[in-house]
Amino acid sequence: MSLSSPCDGRPCRRWSHGHLLLPTQLNVMSRQPGAWRDAFVGTIDGCYFDVHVTGFDEPVRCWHHEELGAELSPGEPTCIAGTLLRLPIGFINVATDSDVPYPGPLPRNDWPPPTMSAVITDMGTGRGLDDRQLAQDRRLVVLIDDIRSFKDGRSCRIARTAPDGLALLRAMRSLAIDELWLDHDLGSDRRTGRAFTVMPVVDEMVRAATAVGRYLIDEIVIHTSNPAGAVAMGRALRGAGYPVRRSTDVTVWRSHG
Secondary structure (H helix, E strand, O other), X not given: OOOOOOOOOOOOOOOOOOOOOOHHHHHHHHOOHHHXXXXXXXXXXXXXXXXXXXXXXXXXXXXXXXXOOOOOOOOOEEEEEOOEXXXXXXXXXXXEOOOOOOOOOOOHHHOOOOOOOEEEEEOOOOEEEEHHHHHXXXXXXXXXXXXXXXXXXXXXXXXXXXXXXXXXXXXXOOOOEEEEEEOXXXXXXXXXXXXXXXXXXXXXXHHHHHHOOOOOEEEEEEOOOOXXXXXXXXXXXXXXXXXEEEOOOHHHEEEXX
């Protein structure tokens, strides 16, 4: 039985099982600890891996659109709720070869109080981290760029489009961000040629500064190679009171374009 389905472009834009994880789905389920079953990771083979669930005789075969072998090891603890897995690397959305029923009988009013909240932290992979995992990261870095990643592999939350960047910032509204790296040009529509930019994110940050208070960001780094875009971004963000600097160091980046 094949669980796999191709991604819709690069970065992936699919929200079906095994692909990206909807922020609303993650945040609802992360607040329902009574819905999760304890399990551990079994055999890992590329994008496929087994999850051994407490109370199940046979492992549940899972598929995820990213290979996880470099980040997971057999025997690592996890828990599962439907098609959501909570792993040491974060929450992910999987396709499975069998339904995993929620624990029962346990009336909703008897569920233990929520012990975590979750946010989407990488809109390119659709993963999410809970508050405990976020606290383990020494620095909270966000990158909004359609093709670049940090060459040194530093921990960061990545959004590849302006809508994903908006969703990411809004999900992290209460968190203090150490660095926000912003590109200006974020690709184009292949059919119409319409160019996409980061300006919707900039506009949201300016609006927030006026309406409800600035986002908690220690430093904004504008790294775009578009000079006019850099000037427009810097002018708007500095005018709203954000700390901004310009970076033209191309050695920082690994490009996926």
